[in-house]
Amino acid sequence: MIRRPGSSNGPSPTAVKLERPTWRDRWRRHPPNLSIWVGAGVLLVYVAAAVSAILVFGKGLNVLPMNLMWVNPQYAASPSWAHPFGVMPGIGTGLFRAEWQATPWDLEMVAGILAIDVAIGYFVGAYAGANEGGLCDSVVTFIGDSIGTIPTFFFVIVIFAGIAAASPASAGIPAFIVVFGLVLWPTMARTVRDRARSVAHEPYVDASRASGASRFHILWRHILPNSLGPVLAQIPLDVAPIFFVLSAFPWYYNCAGFGPPPPPPGAGPGGPYLVPQLPPFSPLPATTFPEWGWLLGVGTCEGVSFPGQFGFWWMYFFPLIVIVIFGLAVGLLCDGVDRWRRLHR
Amino acid sequence: MTDSPNESGTLPDRTGGDAGPPSVPPDRRPEPGGQSGEDAPTRPSRAGGRRHLSASTRYVLRRLALIPAQLLFVLLLLYVAFTVPTQIAQQASPDALGFFRGFLQVLVNDFTGNWGNADFLRFHLPWTQVYAYYIPPSIQIALFALPIAAALAYPISLLAGWSRRPGLDAPAQFSTLTGALVPVFVVGLLVVNALFFSYLGWLQDVPNQGLLPTAPWFLDRGGYPSWIIYDAVTQPTGFPLIDAVIHHAWVVAFISLTKTLLQALVVAAAYVAIFFRHARAVVRSAREEPYITGARARGISERTLLWRHAARRVTPSFLLVFALTIPEYLGVQFAVEAAFTDQAGFGNLVFADLTSGILTDIQPLIFLLAIVILVWTFLVDLVALRIDPRGLAGR
Numbered sequence: 113m114i115r116r117p118g119s120s121n122g123p124s125p126t127a128v129k130l131e132r133p134t135w136r137d138r139w140r141r142h143p144p145n146l147s148i149w150v151g152a153g154v155l156l157v158y159v160a161a162a163v164s165a166i167l168v169f170g171k172g173l174n175v176l177p178m179n180l181m182w183v184n185p186q187y188a189a190s191p192s193w194a195h196p197f198g199v200m201p202g203i204g205t206g207l208f209r210a211e212w213q214a215t216p217w218d219l220e221m222v223a224g225i226l227a228i229d230v231a232i233g234y235f236v237g238a239y240a241g242a243n244e245g246g247l248c249d250s251v252v253t254f255i256g257d258s259i260g261t262i263p264t265f266f267f268v269i270v271i272f273a274g275i276a277a278a279s280p281a282s283a284g285i286p287a288f289i290v291v292f293g294l295v296l297w298p299t300m301a302r303t304v305r306d307r308a309r310s311v312a313h314e315p316y317v318d319a320s321r322a323s324g325a326s327r328f329h330i331l332w333r334h335i336l337p338n339s340l341g342p343v344l345a346q347i348p349l350d351v352a353p354i355f356f357v358l359s360a361f362p363w364y365y366n367c368a369g370f371g372p373p374p375p376p377p378g379a380g381p382g383g384p385y386l387v388p389q390l391p392p393f394s395p396l397p398a399t400t401f402p403e404w405g406w407l408l409g410v411g412t413c414e415g416v417s418f419p420g421q422f423g424f425w426w427m428y429f430f431p432l433i434v435i436v437i438f439g440l441a442v443g444l445l446c447d448g449v450d451r452w453r454r455l456h457r
Numbered sequence: 458m459t460d461s462p463n464e465s466g467t468l469p470d471r472t473g474g475d476a477g478p479p480s481v482p483p484d485r486r487p488e489p490g491g492q493s494g495e496d497a498p499t500r501p502s503r504a505g506g507r508r509h510l511s512a513s514t515r516y517v518l519r520r521l522a523l524i525p526a527q528l529l530f531v532l533l534l535l536y537v538a539f540t541v542p543t544q545i546a547q548q549a550s551p552d553a554l555g556f557f558r559g560f561l562q563v564l565v566n567d568f569t570g571n572w573g574n575a576d577f578l579r580f581h582l583p584w585t586q587v588y589a590y591y592i593p594p595s596i597q598i599a600l601f602a603l604p605i606a607a608a609l610a611y612p613i614s615l616l617a618g619w620s621r622r623p624g625l626d627a628p629a630q631f632s633t634l635t636g637a638l639v640p641v642f643v644v645g646l647l648v649v650n651a652l653f654f655s656y657l658g659w660l661q662d663v664p665n666q667g668l669l670p671t672a673p674w675f676l677d678r679g680g681y682p683s684w685i686i687y688d689a690v691t692q693p694t695g696f697p698l699i700d701a702v703i704h705h706a707w708v709v710a711f712i713s714l715t716k717t718l719l720q721a722l723v724v725a726a727a728y729v730a731i732f733f734r735h736a737r738a739v740v741r742s743a744r745e746e747p748y749i750t751g752a753r754a755r756g757i758s759e760r761t762l763l764w765r766h767a768a769r770r771v772t773p774s775f776l777l778v779f780a781l782t783i784p785e786y787l788g789v790q791f792a793v794e795a796a797f798t799d800q801a802g803f804g805n806l807v808f809a810d811l812t813s814g815i816l817t818d819i820q821p822l823i824f825l826l827a828i829v830i831l832v833w834t835f836l837v838d839l840v841a842l843r844i845d846p847r848g849l850a851g852r
Binding site for chain 1: 523526527530531534535538539540541542543545546630631634635637638639640641642643646647650734781784785787788791792795796807808809811812813814816819823826827830831834
């Protein structure tokens with residue numbers, strides 16, 4: 113806490129009013145560290161790409177143009193000035209344009225999933241930790257332990273499959289966001305709970321309680337701000353499974369396991385090469401929908417899955433690098449904010 | 458054993474907090490002195506003479522009772538996920554009794570092994586038989602992958618977590634986050650392609666066909682021997698390596714060992730990235746312990762501090778981290794198996810089930826997976842408790 117000169121005009125020393133430092137004070141005393149600048153800068157580039165994609169492509173944002181000439185991997189162009197990321201066969205689009213068009217959709221998905229994850233996990237976990245041994249605590253611990261026994265991707269696909277079986281029309285990206293967020297929050301709540309549990313026994317919380325603060329006040333003023341660390345540590349870890357689910361199942365369905373499904377003879381662009389299809393429980397509406405994970409799945413499929421295709425490096429490299437840089441930026445930002453936050457204690 | 462993870466804040470413990478709040482911070486809690494033996498840890502005073510079970514026995518019993526409860530909860534959750542949307546879609550009237558009966562039927566089927574018939578690949582067999590064929594190769598990989606992972610994860614986590622220099626810690630964090638973000642199947646495929654197709658032409662047939670040589674390899678040598686059925690499943694044990702040794706097929710055994718080692722290496726490398734992110738906080742908190750600072754002040758070298766004093770302290774916590782990340786380990790192994798192998802293996806079973814579009818096939822898989830993970834976690838917890846009974850104090 114900072115004792116501000118303007119606020120200490122009371123008649124006696126006991127009446128000195130201590131104010132919490134404003135954000136401007138904090139900024140001046142401890143300017144943000146390099147991690148924050150780099151992480152936020154990279155994420156800003158992503159947001160700028162998303163906004164520009166919305167402005168440039170307008171109503172065509174959700175459909176990738178399919179150039180039939182490029183569907184055959186034989187004619188897939190490597191990176192050049194005209195196509196900086198090369199050309200993706202199967203989908204038949206320049207990869208740079210596909211990634212660019214996919215940015216708003218993926219940012220929406222990640223932001224939505226993390227928002228649900230953090231909103232539920234943070235508050236429920238902090239409440240459970242503050243009331244240790246209570247009903248909420250027992251329930252959160254039990255649910256967290258139970259859901260934690262099954263791999264995340266498994267749970268997400270199974271629940272999403274139930275929705276898709278019931279009404280295929282509603283099994284889109286919004287449902288995927290909700291399902292993924294609901295599967296992720298118990299892990300978040302568990303980690304927050306453990307921190308909140310130790311915060312709840314700190315002397316300053318006891319002092320606050322002894323001076324008559326309400327439970328809500330203690331939760332809001334002491335426990336929530338001091339339990340932010342686990343949230344910031346968990347957020348980057350929760351980004352990875354999202355893209356794993358979105359890329360692994362398209363890849364497996366089309367290219368792995370028991371071989372690619374035979375292309376229909378003479379039907380449309382189908383030929384003696386692979387035209388990727390959506391797996392049964394996919395949140396995407398069509399194969400021409402732009403999405404990073406889908407592009408990575410198809411790129412891995414076209415670029416590496418078959419023997420002797422190691423030369424098609426751009427098909428999986430660029431989708432991969434876009435996802436990895438995004439995840440690293442999120443990690444840097446969270447790590448930097450966590451270290452910056454600790455300076456103000 | 459719960460103290461350091463709780464301090465770190467990134468590692469939850471798995472107990473219901475019914476032991477009451479510790480009145481002192483756990484790391485300042487006095488060590489169990491001479492009055493508490495090795496197997497009888499800090500005896501809670503409230504136990505008094507009323508209860509005759511020791512604290513560890515009570516903990517084990519409670520933990521054991523939790524397994525069926527968690528299993529039931531997971532099965533119920535997924536049963537709801539299967540049936541309720543379908544019922545809503547069919548606009549059937551909500552029928553609590555029918556729902557309950559259906560769930561009971563699923564439970565009975567699961568437990569009695571009545572898992573239905575598989576129409577899976579070229580099998581037209583009961584699912585139980587397919588599982589019996591497919592699980593041993595996965596166990597074979599895990600038996601190689603887990604020791605390799607332990608041998609890598611233990612020193613790496615200790616060294617990188619201990620270091621105060623940003624030169625070691627920052628790259629470790631960077632590479633583990635990158636390792637988590639790159640899907641494992643891509644890594645697996647890149648390894649397969651890099652090693653076997655482009656650069657090393659000499660094992661061209663190795664990566665496919667499960668843990669056995671490929672079909673052309675066998676065809677060149679007069680077809681499959683009689684102990685390999687369905688082109689992929691070995692008899693009598695089901696473990697390709699053991700069966701090859703039993704039948705004195707040394708070349709098959711060598712190729713099987715090569716493939717197993719390769720997959721195990723990729724699994725271990727990917728798992729170390731996951732493990733390190735949790736274990737780092739454990740080592741960090743061990744570094745700040747008063748007794749470490751005291752020993753350092755007395756002039757004990759950093760190497761001794763790390764490998765003698767800190768390493769012993771973090772071992773039970775590492776075991777807890779392992780127990781916590783078992784589902785993630787299995788996810789990694791499934792993806793690697795799917796990337797490497799064409800045929801037998803639990804990974805292919807999981808991925809094929811999830812992409813088959815048939816929901817009813819998934820029920821026994823969930824059942825089996827939940828049981829495996831719950832029991833495995835329980836056993837690791839028991840070992841951790843045996844090594845460091847102090848953990849009971851917080852439970």
